[in-house]
Amino acid sequence: MNKKQRLSKLKISAVAAALSIASSPILANHNGEHFGYDNSIGNGTHTLPPNWGAGADEIHGKCQNKFAQSPIDLARTSITKNTGDNQMQINYFSSKFNVVANGRGVEFKYPEKKGGSLYLNTNALTGASVGPEYFVEQFHFHGPSEHEIAKKSYAMEMHIVHKNDAGEYVVLAVMIKPDYRNTTNNVLAPIWDNVSYFKLPRNINVPLVLTGAESAINVENALPGNRDYYQYNGSLTTPGCDEGVKWRILTTPITMSWPQINAFKDILTGTCCTNGNNRPIQN
Numbered sequence: 001m002n003k004k005q006r007l008s009k010l011k012i013s014a015v016a017a018a019l020s021i022a023s024s025p026i027l028a029n030h031n032g033e034h035f036g037y038d039n040s041i042g043n044g045t046h047t048l049p050p051n052w053g054a055g056a057d058e059i060h061g062k063c064q065n066k067f068a069q070s071p072i073d074l075a076r077t078s079i080t081k082n083t084g085d086n087q088m089q090i091n092y093f094s095s096k097f098n099v100v101a102n103g104r105g106v107e108f109k110y111p112e113k114k115g116g117s118l119y120l121n122t123n124a125l126t127g128a129s130v131g132p133e134y135f136v137e138q139f140h141f142h143g144p145s146e147h148e149i150a151k152k153s154y155a156m157e158m159h160i161v162h163k164n165d166a167g168e169y170v171v172l173a174v175m176i177k178p179d180y181r182n183t184t185n186n187v188l189a190p191i192w193d194n195v196s197y198f199k200l201p202r203n204i205n206v207p208l209v210l211t212g213a214e215s216a217i218n219v220e221n222a223l224p225g226n227r228d229y230y231q232y233n234g235s236l237t238t239p240g241c242d243e244g245v246k247w248r249i250l251t252t253p254i255t256m257s258w259p260q261i262n263a264f265k266d267i268l269t270g271t272c273c274t275n276g277n278n279r280p281i282q283n
């Protein structure tokens, strides 16, 4: 995909017009709607991070595994060079996606296998990609960051979630920090410009599903040029906290302007997560 291709403008008004509320049972379902990060908004009965996985809840049950839970603090010594056999191959498409507000953040979800894919390794001799192929499912944001790097937290963290045909996850993460010149992130601006259209619902038991986005954005264009990364095997950072997730966290952060970062903070404060939508570090 041509990186210089102009991004088409999000036609978010069409999204807003197509806004629909998916009915959802109040009890936990497989989307885990009843967990949260704090009780600042809503019905005050959210299951908070320390209790994710408490009891015999089949949805949250894996969150209290202490074998390979995420996020963690990453040590600078564990950097893997993105070269040779370790070279990731990212082939994302400029694609339409839906906006899914689930009460804890906003997801930008691609139709199945329509967002492109990722290979974790490359044959250093032939340059051929080494399977399996992980298809990008959705990307979303946390603020502050979930992972820390040598005890340092970042303003935000973007997660690009991939799954292969065997149901195994790879999450590619990139830290986001304020640009020192306060320069706008133009790749993500089409989303951020319309941030008010998808304020999160106050009642976290009712997921808002925004459909019909006529937007096309290639999220690869948001990634830094340097693809060196930290890697470890962890878990999803939301219930059910499934383990076996292959994490790749880029060592080079990307930047956003302060207004962009503050806009995200405002959404969280006004809706679900006054202190952020980040799961604490797991030991």
Ligand SMILES: [Zn+2]
Binding pocket: 140, 141, 142, 159, 237
């Ligand atoms: Zn995430």
